Amino acid sequence: GAGVSQSPSNKVTEKGKDVELRxxxxxxxxxxxxxxxxxxxxxxxxIYFQGNSAPDKSGLPSDRFSAERTGGSVSTLTIQRxxxxxxxxxxxxxxxxxGTANYGYTFGSGTRLTVV
Amino acid sequence: KNEVEQSPQNLTAQEGEFITINCSxxxxxxxxxxxxxxxxxGIVSLFMLSSxxxxxxxxxxxxxxxxxHSSLHITASHPRDSAVYxxxxxxxGNQFYFGTGTSLTVIx
Numbered sequence: 384g385a386g387v388s389q390s391p392s393n394k395v396t397e398k399g400k401d402v403e404l405r406x407x408x409x410x411x412x413x414x415x416x417x418x419x420x421x422x423x424x425x426x427x428x429x430i431y432f433q434g435n436s437a438p439d440k441s442g443l444p445s446d447r448f449s450a451e452r453t454g455g456s457v458s459t460l461t462i463q464r465x466x467x468x469x470x471x472x473x474x475x476x477x478x479x480x481x482g483t484a485n486y487g488y489t490f491g492s493g494t495r496l497t498v499v
Numbered sequence: 500k501n502e503v504e505q506s507p508q509n510l511t512a513q514e515g516e517f518i519t520i521n522c523s524x525x526x527x528x529x530x531x532x533x534x535x536x537x538x539x540x541g542i543v544s545l546f547m548l549s550s551x552x553x554x555x556x557x558x559x560x561x562x563x564x565x566x567x568h569s570s571l572h573i574t575a576s577h578p579r580d581s582a583v584y585x586x587x588x589x590x591x592g593n594q595f596y597f598g599t600g601t602s603l604t605v606i607x
Contacts, residue, residue, distance in 0.1 A: 426597040474542065492541030
């Protein structure tokens with residue numbers, strides 16, 4: 384597509400439920416990043432995918448968080464047993480190539496997750 | 500310690516004013532990214548620059564790699580410029596280092 388597409392745009396879920404957030408990067412972009420932004424806070428790195436390499440999961444806050452990227456394209460971020468502190472905007476970004484500053488980065492519009 | 504520091508954190512300006520947002524970083528970088536985030540909106544890339552100056556419309560970004568400092572200027576500011584402006588150190592490495600953001604409000 385023309386941009387990075389994220390779905391849903393908004394998600395309200397009950398505490399303890401599992402949620403799946405989807406990111407569809409720009410076609411051909413090999414690098415994909417997940418970030419989250421809590422209310423009034425800065426951006427927090429979660430996970431990074433680059434091609435077929437093992438993802439960098441160093442930013443995932445707990446083992447309730449996981450992500451996968453199928454076929455080097457679409458990525459799904461899964462949060463199990465959601466907690467209220469998981470409420471945030473989850474942002475996805477993609478780039479033509481990772482590990483270099485020379486490629487432009489495109490961000491999706493985010494998924495606003497509210498855990499009640 | 501945040502590798503990327505921005506100032507000011509909050510800025511209110513009258514329409515038409517010239518605005519400057521500063522970004523200082525401690526890590527060695529080859530380029531710096533300026534991003535814009537409107538309330539409730541996604542993030543838009545404004546500039547990525549590694550030296551000198553870039554201009555797009557009323558926006559100007561400058562960087563001094565030796566001094567590890569970058570500035571974003573907005574000329575003839577307008578209420579629609581109201582947003583959070585974020586400087587970021589893009590990869591190499593596996594993640595951005597983001598500044599804390601500058602919240603700009605332009606009053607008509």
